[in-house]
Amino acid sequence: MRMMFGLVLLVGMALAGFAVYMAQGYINKTESALVQERAFRAKVGDLVEVYVAAEQLKYGDTLEPDAVKKIFWQKSALPEGIFTEETALFPADEDRPRYVLRPMEVNEPILALKVTQPGQPAGLTGALDPGMRAFAINVNASSGVSGFVYPGNFVDVYWTGNDGTREITRLIESSVNVIAIDQTAVGDATVGATVAQTVTVQVSQEQVARLAQAQATGNLTLSLVGSNTETGAEKIEVDSASLLGIEQQEVIEVEAEKVCTIRNRKGSEVVEIPIPCTN
Numbered sequence: 001m002r003m004m005f006g007l008v009l010l011v012g013m014a015l016a017g018f019a020v021y022m023a024q025g026y027i028n029k030t031e032s033a034l035v036q037e038r039a040f041r042a043k044v045g046d047l048v049e050v051y052v053a054a055e056q057l058k059y060g061d062t063l064e065p066d067a068v069k070k071i072f073w074q075k076s077a078l079p080e081g082i083f084t085e086e087t088a089l090f091p092a093d094e095d096r097p098r099y100v101l102r103p104m105e106v107n108e109p110i111l112a113l114k115v116t117q118p119g120q121p122a123g124l125t126g127a128l129d130p131g132m133r134a135f136a137i138n139v140n141a142s143s144g145v146s147g148f149v150y151p152g153n154f155v156d157v158y159w160t161g162n163d164g165t166r167e168i169t170r171l172i173e174s175s176v177n178v179i180a181i182d183q184t185a186v187g188d189a190t191v192g193a194t195v196a197q198t199v200t201v202q203v204s205q206e207q208v209a210r211l212a213q214a215q216a217t218g219n220l221t222l223s224l225v226g227s228n229t230e231t232g233a234e235k236i237e238v239d240s241a242s243l244l245g246i247e248q249q250e251v252i253e254v255e256a257e258k259v260c261t262i263r264n265r266k267g268s269e270v271v272e273i274p275i276p277c278t279n
Contacts, residue, residue: 046075051083053104060122063098063115065090071107081112094118101127127179128202134179135208136198143221147195153178154225155201157211161218171236172214175225177202 054069061067068089073082083089089098089110096119104114116122124134137157141147149155157173180200199222203211214220240246260277263270 047072048075048078048084049073050078051086051089051110052107053110054106056106057100057104059100059103061100063089063100063110068110073109079109079111083110083112091118124180124200131204132202133205133208134200135203135211136200137211137215137220137222139196139199139220139222141195143219144196144199145222145224149178149181149196149199149222149224151178151180155199156223156225157201157214158221158223159214159218160221161214166239166241168237168239169221170238172210173203173207176207 049070050073051068052071053067055067057063057067065086098115098118099120099122100115101122102114104110128134145155154175154177156171157176158169159172160169161167178199179202181196182198201211211220258277259274261272261274264273265271
């Protein structure tokens with residue numbers, strides 16, 4: 001009987017020890033998880049609720065309340081122009097809606113530059129950066145890169161004309177932003193290459209004057225700029241002579257040899273006789 005009691009006591013102590021061991025392991029694991037979570041929280045910082053797209057939004061869509069939702073976003077990584085309050089995105093005193101200026105995917109933040117002001121139409125004015133202007137360039141199949149220039153691309157603008165002495169082609173604007181092709185603006189869906197008649201670019205006021213003068217005095221040609229291409233600051237100009245490798249021949253004037261003479265009259269006839277020059 002005593003042996004049975006002792007065996008039961010040993011088994012009970014073993015089970016108790018195992019339970020303590022398991023509990024201690026669970027506590028240590030929980031404390032480790034809490035430490036990791038605190039470190040993660042300290043690294044991430046505070047979180048705030050921001051408005052994002054709840055569905056895919058296209059250029060020109062009306063921004064409705066059911067097309068957006070709120071998610072938590074890292075406060076230290078908030079982009080400029082984010083909306084955190086419903087009254088800022090949908091003012092209570094404004095019945096007119098906002099419109100989408102740039103396509104947005106699901107969970108993409110709603111930014112001020114991607115939507116219009118309440119009641120403002122989704123036109124080119126919304127696509128222009130502050131202080132910039134829109135200028136339309138007349139193009140055809142050859143000067144418009146065969147229809148492969150789309151809104152959002154960057155192009156170089158070349159002028160071909162007569163500078164008063166020769167026919168030249170010169171780079172006048174480098175890497176200007178295309179914001180519209182004919183009636184297709186930035187954000188519209190593009191279905192394929194189409195030969196455009198006008199390409200609208202975003203430029204400064206001074207560039208508007210330069211392009212207007214260039215278009216009035218010659219022909220403008222566009223050249224599509226590739227992605228990640230560095231803008232060159234060097235002057236690019238080509239004329240027929242440089243194109244064909246024609247070198248201008250330098251004309252050297254040779255001074256004529258000085259000849260000294262004396263006149264000798266023989267009757268009515270005067271004869272000039274060469275003599276050495278003394279100076």
